[in-house]
Amino acid sequence: MIVQTLSGNPLTPSSERGASIVRSASPSHPSATTGVYIGAINRVEESAAYFPASPEGPHLTTTFTTFCVGDIFQEEPGPARGMCHIIITCRSLLWSVLSVLVSLAEISACLSPRWLSGNTGGSDSFIFPSSSPLSVHRRTTLGLYNRCLMRHGTIEEELCGPYAASFWELASTFWQATMIFLGVGVLILTMVALLAPISLCWQSIFHKSIFNICGLLQAIAGLFLILGMLLYPAGWGSERVENICGRTSGPYQVGACSLGWPFYVAIGGIVGTFACALLSTQAEQATSGDDVQDEIDKGNVLICLL
Structure with missing residues (x-):
């Protein structure tokens, strides 16, 4: 000075x-x-x-x-500035683990080919030609961009692959919008999942609480995921879905098909995302409480309050 x-x-x-x-x-x-x-x-x-x-x-x-x-300029005794304090509390640890699990759940749901499951009797040569052993199959599962076919035989064999060669060849324009909204939501959740372990050591970014920032990002991601899930059933009226689920299928009508586990996992992920956004405020309070500050004043680097 x-x-x-x-x-x-x-x-x-x-x-x-x-x-x-x-x-x-x-x-x-x-x-x-x-x-x-x-x-x-x-x-x-x-x-x-x-x-x-x-x-x-x-x-x-x-x-x-x-x-x-x-x-003259006497500062009060305290911990060294810029020092990394590893702070672990029940609420902050729960938020970190749940944030990672929610991100993994949404990623697995988006990549899965089992959103819809139906019985079909004909062959679909988009992936497998009519000469393929899979030209006669009994069950088809359909995802956002991929599908699986199962054939008859003493040993049931299932082959999976993308049914669309590009984004513009997806089953419906509604599914294209679904892919965009879900993709943005999953990207944000992945960023938060990467920041969650870092929050154990650094609790602020640019003088802002990392928990508050991540909680806001999770709320935004949840809104994108909701939009994607609302648009997804509107694509059930596409021709590709009718080939699997029958002519009774239509927008928001699944027809003869049944919903697979990725659909429910995606919905559960949305609920978990908003739960993480609310829990982030509790994690912020837990890591900035008086008990934590007392441990910091004592000079402890590892602070575990479980």
């Missing part, structure tokens, strides 16, 4: 400890100023030098005094 003060009157330094350079001009030079500089060092040194006045110029006296400012 450096403090500079300017004055038009001469200063005579006393026994006060301070790092100062005093320059005083003679009364014949009223425009001369006095500069006082104060700096912090580790030890105390004092020296003085006197320069007598010369015929050509005014009288100039320079006095150097150096001192340690620790006694």
Whole structure:
């Protein structure tokens, strides 16, 4: 820290400890100023030098005094700033684990080919040609962009693969929108899942609570996931779904098909996402409470309050 003060009157330094350079001009030079500089060092040194006045110029006296400012700007004792404290509480640990699980649940649901399950009697050569052993099969499962076919035989064999070669070949425009909303939601949840373990050591980002930031992101991700799940049933009226679920299928009517586990996992993931957003506030309070601060003041790096 450096403090500079300017004055038009001469200063005579006393026994006060301070790092100062005093320059005083003679009364014949009223425009001369006095500069006082104060700096912090580790030890105390004092020296003085006197320069007598010369015929050509005014009288100039320079006095150097150096001192340690620790006694003046005394800070309260406490932990070193920037130190990483690993803080583990029941609520913060629960939030971290649940955030990771919710992210994994939504990822597995989006990648699964078992959103719809139905019985079919014909072959679909989009993936398998009519000459394939799978040209006669009894069950088909359909996902957002992929599907699985199961054939008859003593050993039932299931082959899975994408039914769409590109994004624009998905079963319905509604499913295209579903993929976009679910993709954005899953991306946000993945970011939060990566930040969750970091929150055990760093509880703030840019002077903002990491729990509050992640809770806000989780709420936004939950909204994207809800939009995606609302648009998904609107695509049940597509031709590809009718080939599996029958002509009775339509928008928000599943027909002869049944909903698979990814659909319910995705809904459960949405509930868990909003639960994490609410739990983040509790995690913030738990890691900034008086008990945690007491442990920090004691100098503990690992703080476990379970």
